[in-house]
Amino acid sequence: MLIKLTGGAVYDPASGIDGAKQDIYIQDGRIVNKPVGDFKVDKEYDLKGKVVMSGAIDMHTHIGGGKGNIARTLLPEDHRADPVVRTDITRSGCGHAMPSTFVTGYRYAEMGYTAGFEPAVLPINARQAHMEMADIPILDKGGYVLMGSDDYLLRMLTAKKDQKAINDYVAFTMQAAKAIGVKVVNPGGISAFKFNQRKLELDEQNSHYGVTPREILKALATAVKELGITHPLHVHGCNLGVPGNMNTTLDTIQGIGGLPMHLTHIQFHSYGTEGDFKFSSGAAQIAEAVNLNKNITIDVGQILFGQTVTASGDNMRQFANHKHASPNKWVTMDIECDAGCGVVPFKYKDQNFVNALQWAIGLETFLLVDDPWRIFLTTDHPNGAPFTSYPHLIRLLMDRSFRNDVLATIHPEAQKMTTLASIEREYSLQEIAIMTRAGAARLIGLQDRGGLAAGNWADITVYTDNVDRQLMFEKPDYVFKDGELVVVDGKVVHSKWGTTHVVKPDFDASVEKDLQKYFDRFLTMKLGNFKISDDEITEDGRGSLTVHPLKGSVA
Amino acid sequence: MAEITEVPSPFCGIGTDDLCIQVDGASLKVVKNGCAVNTPAFEQAITDTRPRVDGKDVSLAVAVAKAAVLLKNTNQPVIGGCATDVNGMRALLALADRSGAVVDNMNFTGARNNFLALQDSGWMNTTLAEVKNRCDLLLVVGIDLESFSPRFFERYLWNEESMFLDDTGKRQVIYLGKAPSGNSSTSPNGQKAQVFECATEDLPDVVAVLRALVKGNPIRVDSVGGITVADLQEIADKLKAASYSVVTWAAGALAYSQAELTVQTLSEMVKDINNRNARSSGLPLGGKEGDQTANQVCGWTTGYPARTRFSSGYPEYDPYLNDANFLLANGEADVLVWVQAFNAKAIPPVTNLPTIVLGRSGMTFAKEPDVFIPVGTPGIDHAGHAYRMDNVVAIRLKKLRESGLPSTSDVLHAIEQAL
Numbered sequence: 019m020l021i022k023l024t025g026g027a028v029y030d031p032a033s034g035i036d037g038a039k040q041d042i043y044i045q046d047g048r049i050v051n052k053p054v055g056d057f058k059v060d061k062e063y064d065l066k067g068k069v070v071m072s073g074a075i076d077m078h079t080h081i082g083g084g085k086g087n088i089a090r091t092l093l094p095e096d097h098r099a100d101p102v103v104r105t106d107i108t109r110s111g112c113g114h115a116m117p118s119t120f121v122t123g124y125r126y127a128e129m130g131y132t133a134g135f136e137p138a139v140l141p142i143n144a145r146q147a148h149m150e151m152a153d154i155p156i157l158d159k160g161g162y163v164l165m166g167s168d169d170y171l172l173r174m175l176t177a178k179k180d181q182k183a184i185n186d187y188v189a190f191t192m193q194a195a196k197a198i199g200v201k202v203v204n205p206g207g208i209s210a211f212k213f214n215q216r217k218l219e220l221d222e223q224n225s226h227y228g229v230t231p232r233e234i235l236k237a238l239a240t241a242v243k244e245l246g247i248t249h250p251l252h253v254h255g256c257n258l259g260v261p262g263n264m265n266t267t268l269d270t271i272q273g274i275g276g277l278p279m280h281l282t283h284i285q286f287h288s289y290g291t292e293g294d295f296k297f298s299s300g301a302a303q304i305a306e307a308v309n310l311n312k313n314i315t316i317d318v319g320q321i322l323f324g325q326t327v328t329a330s331g332d333n334m335r336q337f338a339n340h341k342h343a344s345p346n347k348w349v350t351m352d353i354e355c356d357a358g359c360g361v362v363p364f365k366y367k368d369q370n371f372v373n374a375l376q377w378a379i380g381l382e383t384f385l386l387v388d389d390p391w392r393i394f395l396t397t398d399h400p401n402g403a404p405f406t407s408y409p410h411l412i413r414l415l416m417d418r419s420f421r422n423d424v425l426a427t428i429h430p431e432a433q434k435m436t437t438l439a440s441i442e443r444e445y446s447l448q449e450i451a452i453m454t455r456a457g458a459a460r461l462i463g464l465q466d467r468g469g470l471a472a473g474n475w476a477d478i479t480v481y482t483d484n485v486d487r488q489l490m491f492e493k494p495d496y497v498f499k500d501g502e503l504v505v506v507d508g509k510v511v512h513s514k515w516g517t518t519h520v521v522k523p524d525f526d527a528s529v530e531k532d533l534q535k536y537f538d539r540f541l542t543m544k545l546g547n548f549k550i551s552d553d554e555i556t557e558d559g560r561g562s563l564t565v566h567p568l569k570g571s572v573a
Numbered sequence: 574m575a576e577i578t579e580v581p582s583p584f585c586g587i588g589t590d591d592l593c594i595q596v597d598g599a600s601l602k603v604v605k606n607g608c609a610v611n612t613p614a615f616e617q618a619i620t621d622t623r624p625r626v627d628g629k630d631v632s633l634a635v636a637v638a639k640a641a642v643l644l645k646n647t648n649q650p651v652i653g654g655c656a657t658d659v660n661g662m663r664a665l666l667a668l669a670d671r672s673g674a675v676v677d678n679m680n681f682t683g684a685r686n687n688f689l690a691l692q693d694s695g696w697m698n699t700t701l702a703e704v705k706n707r708c709d710l711l712l713v714v715g716i717d718l719e720s721f722s723p724r725f726f727e728r729y730l731w732n733e734e735s736m737f738l739d740d741t742g743k744r745q746v747i748y749l750g751k752a753p754s755g756n757s758s759t760s761p762n763g764q765k766a767q768v769f770e771c772a773t774e775d776l777p778d779v780v781a782v783l784r785a786l787v788k789g790n791p792i793r794v795d796s797v798g799g800i801t802v803a804d805l806q807e808i809a810d811k812l813k814a815a816s817y818s819v820v821t822w823a824a825g826a827l828a829y830s831q832a833e834l835t836v837q838t839l840s841e842m843v844k845d846i847n848n849r850n851a852r853s854s855g856l857p858l859g860g861k862e863g864d865q866t867a868n869q870v871c872g873w874t875t876g877y878p879a880r881t882r883f884s885s886g887y888p889e890y891d892p893y894l895n896d897a898n899f900l901l902a903n904g905e906a907d908v909l910v911w912v913q914a915f916n917a918k919a920i921p922p923v924t925n926l927p928t929i930v931l932g933r934s935g936m937t938f939a940k941e942p943d944v945f946i947p948v949g950t951p952g953i954d955h956a957g958h959a960y961r962m963d964n965v966v967a968i969r970l971k972k973l974r975e976s977g978l979p980s981t982s983d984v985l986h987a988i989e990q991a992l
Contacts, residue, residue: 084965087872094692094890097876101887110670110887112876119873142702145958145967149659151874169706212707212817214852226737317882337697337847347695352854353965354702355736361695539734542701544579547590548971553687554969557956558660 019060020045020053021501026480027066028478029447029455030072032469033088036448042070044476045344047501051472065179065480068495071451072470073132073477075458078252078282078317079399081122081154082136082161083147085359088402089116092553095345104395108157113399114327116240124510125406130494133158133516135462136404137201137282138331140164140357145550148387148518152561156504160462162199162324163192164331167232169355170536171238179239188241189525190533194549198462198566199249200242201282203331204256205231207545208358209335218334220256220269231256232273239277246568247524248463250278250315255287258335262291264300270554271307271314271511278328278364280461283398285380291322293435295371299379300340300438305386305449308393315461316387318395320380321412322403327363330401355540366403374432378425384415385441390452409491415445416487427504463566464519471572477499487524515560522565576604581959581968583613583617583658583915583952586860587722587729590963596974600924601953602849617917619976620935621947627758628768628941633979633987640944641991643908643927650674651906653897653921654913655812655867655879657948658957658970660891661981662863662879665912669883674910677897679919680859680880683825683893687857688868688878689763689833697847698817699854700963703850705729706736708744710815712808712965713766714839715776717752719757721858726757745815747808749783749800750776751826769808771798774829777838781810784842787849812842813851823858869960869967894914898922912949914981931984934976949978 021044028040043050049360063232080086090097090112092328097112102121126134134154135549139147139161151159165171165188174184185242188200206229209217213225239251255270257263266288271279281287285365290298308314333350337360339347343367351359366373380402382438387393395412399405414421418441425438433439445453459468466474484490493508504512530545537545555561574597581590585608590849592615593605599619603612624636631639643649652669654778655662655678669676678684699792704711711730718725726969735741739759746758750773758766770777775798782797792802812818820839827835841853846853859865871879900906901924909919909928917935921928921942928942933950952959952970957980960967 024988088867090876091688091868091872091878092692093696094877095646097888097890100818101885102881103886104670109874110883112872114887116876118876140965143965145969146965149958149967153663153873159939212703212852214816214850216850239949326979342599343695347691347693349691349695350697351965352699352707354700356702380594480837540702540706542705542728543581543968544968546579547581551969554958 020061021476022059022062023065023070026068026070028070028470029451030470031448032454032459033471042470042478044498044501045434047474047476049270049470049472049474063496065329067241067483069447069481069483070470071479072455072468072474073479073497074130075468076126076131076134076396076405077394077458077462078137079134079405080136080138080329080401081134082151082159084143085331088103088359088361089327089329090118092347092349093363096325097431101513107513109411113402119150120155120254123157126499127156127499127505127510128508129406129408129491130481130495130497131157132477132499133467136161136197138162138164138203139195139197140353141168141191141195142354142356145554147520148196148350149240150551151518152555154561155513156516158519160198160519162197162201162249163195163197164201164203164240164357165191166202166205168269169209170533171310172206172209172224172229174228175233176227181237181244184237185241185244186525186529188238189245189523190529193522196520196550196555198517198521199247199282200238200398202234202238203250203254203555204258207231207236207256207334208331211337212352212360216334216338218256220266220273233298234272235270239274239279243277246570247521247523248569249461250280252280253281254282254332258332259339260285261289261297264288264290264304267304268307271311274313278313280315281538282317282416283396284316285319285321285383285402286397287374288383297372297375298435299375299382301379301382302386302496305383306463309388315508317396318380318383319323319398319402320398321376322367322397322407322410323366323373323377325365326400326401326403327361328401329359329361331357331359333358333360336362354448355541363571366491368428371429371431374429375435378432378436378438379437381414381421382436382441385443388562390449392456393453394458395453412450412491413486413488415452416444465566475483489522517562517564518555519564519566521568523568577971577973580951580973581970582611582970583959583970584861585610585722585724586962587725587860588928588966589724589728590828590968592975599974599976603974609976610723611755614915615953617935622934622977624944624946626944631885633946634945634946637984637987637991643929643943644672644988645992647672647905647908649884649900650678650908650910651897651900652910652912654679654911654919656863656919656953657912657914657981658746658863658959659866659870659967660957661912661914661951661985662867664985664989666871666874668985672987673884673886675882675884675895675900675906676871676879676896677803677895678864680825680864681878681880682896684859684864684868686827686832686836688892690836690840694841696835696855699856700965701729701804701961703854704856705732706738706817707817708819710736710747710811710818712743712812712818712820713746714780714820715773715823715824716858717751717754718821720754720799721755721823733763743812746792747811749808750778769800769804773827775799777835778829779805780838784838785844787812804986812846812853813849815912816848816852818853819856820853821856821858848987856963858962859933860960863959865960865962865964901926901966912981914950918969931981934978946984947977947978948981948984954978955980
């Protein structure tokens with residue numbers, strides 16, 4: 019079937035197209051060039067006056083894995099306020115802060131998103147992450163495997179194993195967990211909490227292993243680079259949420275020595291200690307450092323006001339944050355000498371000074387970082403806000419007067435502590451398309467996604483241009499996933515299953531010999547049972563794996 | 574004859590995956606690392622292979638069609654048991670969504686003690702590898718741990734090597750409530766567990782005093798539930814002095830009314846210890862016959878644990894009103910579907926309602942159900958996934974033999990298609 023999308027204004031940063039009127043042809047799930055000679059269009063969509071972008075990609079969203087399911091179980095009252103009814107084509111479920119898997123897929127698609135990446139796949143919990151994501155319809159998905167507090171890596175660093183050995187272990191773990199990237203959370207800190215350390219600075223040693231976060235970051239960032247993984251090491255840094263942590267973040271940027279590094283939900287790591295409340299914005303300094311250091315990419319982790327739930331691998335910081343739990347119930351877990359998690363419900367309030375300033379810090383960061391290819395639009399769903407708030411966030415970025423109107427309503431002391439009112443920048447449609455499409459695909463290393471040139475998979479979103487950008491991005495006219503029309507007028511009309519994106523870096527098979535001994539001695543499962551096989555993803559006939567090339571390899 | 578090694582078990586809850594099983598046609602023999610729970614569960618012979626309608630052998634297609642007829646146009650179907658693997662639960666929830674059923678895991682009334690505590694105040698918990706490598710004090714509350722999990726101590730406490738303890742034999746084990754039935758809890762050095770017995774229904778008082786002592790609150794009695802406050806003070810002191818204490822309980826064993834408050838007191842006590850600059854974690858026992866699996870899959874599919882109804886067109890959780898036994902007793906249901914792929918002895922509640930059973934081969938009934946479909950057991954007859962007690966690790970179950978029995982998922986999917 020040949021589909022033609024006629025006359026829309028195309029925003030395709032991957033091809034350098036910025037709003038030009040262009041026709042797009044779709045055949046067999048992919049975008050194709052206009053056929054030569056005589057041809058018959060089976061279905062044509064008149065997109066005059068419409069805005070066309072590729073499907074949006076959320077490069078950091080907690081959509082699969084144990085902590086998310088703990089968050090769901092913890093909050094029945096939140097679900098009760100947002101029941102989702104079954105229809106002939108969609109399953110029932112629940113929404114708001116941590117939606118059920120089916121609703122996650124539908125609501126992302128209804129906003130024009132066609133892919134989401136779970137940033138904290140614990141190796142030992144990777145099966146669950148993939149099983150949950152397998153029940154998210156429409157979206158493509160993938161995960162970054164969480165390392166850095168796993169005993170095996172820490173003992174390698176203590177023993178001063180060479181980089182090659184670390185690379186092999188990282189590659190093995192990525193393959194075993196079916197990952198497309200590597201994440202580190204509070205490097206070494208999750209482990210340190212289990213030894214009763216309550217904080218861990220960048221150069222502070224884990225009391226058992228004698229290893230510092232800086233050393234862990236260096237080892238993992240080097241491994242990612244040397245293995246040819248496109249996605250840079252994905253870093254949730256030390257001291258999340260601690261006033262003054264901007265210095266840790268600046269140190270982390272300097273300390274990585276030019277290696278590619280992605281600093282995630284940087285808003286939570288951009289705090290100073292100035293002012294009457296000893297809490298201030300470090301966004302300007304952080305943005306300056308990001309602008310200067312081209313090896314650094316960031317996503318923001320914007321907070322938006324209202325009830326949500328925070329779910330993180332950072333058991334150390336989540337334990338400390340439990341005193342802010344609202345409602346007052348929370349969970350932490352120590353997990354398998356591998357990782358941990360903490361789940362704390364939060365209600366961000368615009369009349370709370372800290373929350374109000376967190377809101378402003380996130381927006382300052384967005385507006386002060388120059389290069390939209392190196393900054394990504396996230397709320398760290400659900401930690402800063404549920405992903406369903408993205409259209410509102412886009413309006414805040416694109417509409418200065420709206421932004422200033424909201425700013426005028428927040429805690430007055432927070433208004434005094436932010437430069438937001440003086441920042442004139444408004445994001446353009448092309449910049450939004452970079453952050454949420456082309457840039458994200460490039461950052462993750464997705465081949466044939468995130469662009470509208472021929473050869474790409476036909477993940478396409480069509481909006482009606484509207485000066486109210488929230489309304490515009492809330493309700494796309496059409497969303498195509500792999501060439502199939504899945505959403506019309508902001509409602510799912512057809513459901514399908516996306517693929518799971520992975521990379522398969524090579525490793526020296528001898529790494530498994532040591533690991534097998536290690537598993538037998540210390541862990542609770544056999545190495546052979548730990549590794550996730552391809553058929554676990556594909557055997558139900560819905561899932562599939564898409565393997566992306568490594569850097570330097572011949573695609 | 575083949576021998577399959579590294580076989581994971583869905584039966585014991587603690588995720589043993591070192592079984593060695595000899596396969597001879599359809600018969601299995603556990604030749605290494607069996608236990609009183611796993612060996613009989615794996616070795617049970619296949620007796621039924623054909624579905625029955627009204628007691629007569631029929632083809633699978635006929636049984637599925639009959640099940641669909643019984644489900645069609647009902648007002649309130651109830652799907653009980655819910656003992657199967659991840660794919661089985663997926664299909665079960667799809668059928669429930671389609672038919673507006675109530676879904677109720679058969680162990681939920683026990684597990685409810687945990688869910689109510691979790692949903693009211695939360696907890697700080699741990700997993701088995703942390704126990705194995707870190708735990709220097711295990712407090713066992715209200716359960717005979719070794720009859721619950723025969724290999725718990727061998728695998729997770731008396732392991733020869735651990736990452737962070739020089740001598741695992743020096744770990745301390747304290748029983749509060751129930752005494753151990755055997756000697757598994759005695760360390761290889763011969764150090765016996767300390768046992769402080771009390772009646773199960775006295776546990777709320779005993780645990781409340783223990784928590785008060787951890788917090789340093791004054792206690793004005795000398796003993797509680799027959800245990801002296803001095804003994805409880807000693808336990809409290811040990812909990813606070815340990816490097817990494819672990820407090821374990823089995824929600825289903827706390828068989829008295831409002832036992833969720835005991836779980837909550839234990840969980841809050843663990844938080845208290847952590848707030849006093851020591852590490853401690855909880856470890857709820859469970860994970861047998863798919864109970865964690867049911868709650869996990871229902872959790873991501875609906876947002877709620879596996880006592881949830883779909884009769885309004887969307888999921889509604891109620892830990893009391895959606896109890897299958899309650900609904901049957903009150904005449905609120907009009908058809909029962911019972912799913913139990915692991916345990917042939919776990920038969921459906923007796924009811925006069927039309928009853929469809931997807932059961933492990935060998936189920937015998939006081940009253941023959943309208944439809945009985947013997948299904949394969951996950952981890953024996955087909956591959957699958959099941960959750961361990963600690964709720965973090967999903968084990969990959971293996972297919973051990975070619976029995977021809979369909980999976981729960983295949984059958985439920987076929988019934989849904991036929992509706």
